[in-house]
Amino acid sequence: MKQEATQAIVSVKKETTSAISEEISVLKEMIEQMSSGYQANEYPAGIDELSKELGGHGVTDAIRYRLMKKLMEQFVLTDEQPSSMSKNETWREQLKELLLNELQPYPIKAISFDKQVLQLVGPTGVGKTTTIAKLAAEATLKKQLKVALITTDTYRIAAVEQLKTYAKILELPLEVAYTVDDLQKAKEKFKEYDLIMIDSAGRNFTDKAYVEELSKVIDFQAEATTCLVLSLTSKYEDMKKIIEQFSLVQMEQVIFTKLDETASLGALLNIPLEKKLGIAYISNGQNVPDDLFTPTASFIVEQVLRGSKHD
Template identity: 55%
Template sequence: MRVKRYIVDSMPDALQKIKTDLGKDAVILNTKEIRSGGFLGMFSKKKIEVIAAIDTSAATAPSPVKTTAPIDRPQPVSTGFNTPQTAKNAYARPNGLAAQQQITDLKREALAFPEVPDVIIPSPAVPAKIPAAAVVVKAREDMLMEELKQMKEFMHKLSVQGSQQVSDPSLIVLKQRMIEQEVEPLLVDDIITSITQEAQDAGLTITDDSAMESARKKLLELFNQGRSNAMAADTRIAHFVGPTGVGKTTTIAKLAAEQVLKYHRKVGFITSDTYRIAAVEQLKTYATILNVPLEVVFSPQDLSKAFEQLKDRDIIFMDTAGRNFRNEMYVSELNTLLQYGGKSETYLVLSLTTKYKDMKAITENFSKFKLDKVLFTKMDETDSYGAVVNLVHDFKLQLSYVANGQSVPDDINLLAEQHIVDLILGVDHHD
């Protein structure tokens, strides 16, 4: 006995394949509608699973003894999925007289295919008769169970979404505010759910002030406040990495000026940004103004010479070339430029005007090597600050500085977590 399974779009396709593969003496054992592809049970395509068999010993087996008793031959079975009549009733479970009528219709439709052989199974290992009614009802039941399963999953999703609906006016306003600030919706739902649960556990009524204070507390908990955001006093070299156009060179000049003018440290510059037109000239101009030396490296092999030239410096600022963050080869090249034995910090420079989707992709690519802190630029060009919270939540990065203009060295400050949270929540301070 040779048994073969087919997955097809329609019964005519199956019949043609069975006839080609197994021959005219093959018999259909079972048919069942299945679904394939899709996402989470949705948008899947309907297929038909057909089990067919042929008795391989029929050619050598002795001829059956003739008998006058009539042979009850099973009628060829068609699922009827391609016919208008059965498609209309595809989701109705047949029962009673209706089931018998549908079975009769299916038999009549099956007979419309003249190439379907009227065969039996001579092997004793397989039942000699497969009632057409049983096959049809089995297919209908399987289809119905699959539909019920998908409906159950869909209703579960709706119930979960419904449970996240906010009815308290104070929480509605708070949630809308965070969404407008582009805080990730899932994070917003977690915060709102936590505030609601805490109020219920304590038996308290949620007010505007209590909701705001709870949200402020939840947002602050996302930040790593155990470390200083400022550049460490013993940092020997500070690397600055990031995509193109975020303002790394100008930011380096601002921080270098702070180290020279405020902390009176001896500063040196190294730049590997030889790809961008006038990039070296820009940093050279800042180096001349601050009276600090500048070394240009064209390859990782030039680094040791540059460090030797700047060995008397207290701190070295290294400007790397802005690269396309989607090109992994360019990003990985930075690894060789960031190898240094002394105390170092690596800053990822991001613009607050960048969409968080892109900001997340940038961080994922640059996270392939050690990132110590994140520095944001162009704060003066946006009114949305939720990306800061999202990035800290998703990547657990330490905040550092924020640049809010082009003036050197004035327009840069330490990024205070409380200030960002208050901006997101719309809290006004009149200090």
């Protein structure tokens, strides 16, 4: 009991500390911006509109301040502009260029399937199982890989049935792992396969003891690719909490789902630029296997800076 209480305090403390450090970074950006000689309300109207457009998508204040500051310094104050374009059009294009540059360090590309294990983790109902089915179809049909499926989501009977249905349609073997021991056995059984895809229940990966036990069976670093699945319909504040909850597992990329259900796409920028995670796929519907694609940085930039004429 005492240990649980201590753990709870430690985790609350951790959350508070990270919230404070984020606040500090926003403040730092704002101070920097003020000391640079101009303020948000002093932007030329066109720049202010671009900032608001990003804000409308839920792009964070800190990112917007940084971008607008760069835009002002690099382009506006130097008044660089091709004569054939209006200022506003030029600034939009220059902001796109800046954003492409900002996104460059983060892997916005498909999973290479070069590691034998691919596990999708994430909160309840985001689309993990559906995405596994889509990816299994891609790996089998397009890449001609020998794919096997394992599910560790045994909390709901329906969850197992759902994956069984996809396994049957795609003619792939499926093992249901109730324990880490079962998982070990299933992995052994599928050792000759090119790709073993593991579907999980959201809660698995937030349990430290489970993740530790699991890491004895799967070498997360050497043999597994782990992707966090996030729904674009979630608020960014909630996504940040989810990322923290799943911080026990190392991952480089997220998969976004439910693009078809929202017009607010700030997370496509916030997650790479603030959380330093790349994007492997975007799911835009319930159809297996069609509604899944790999975005490019240009696609993301175009989505968040489409301007009102496309709305």
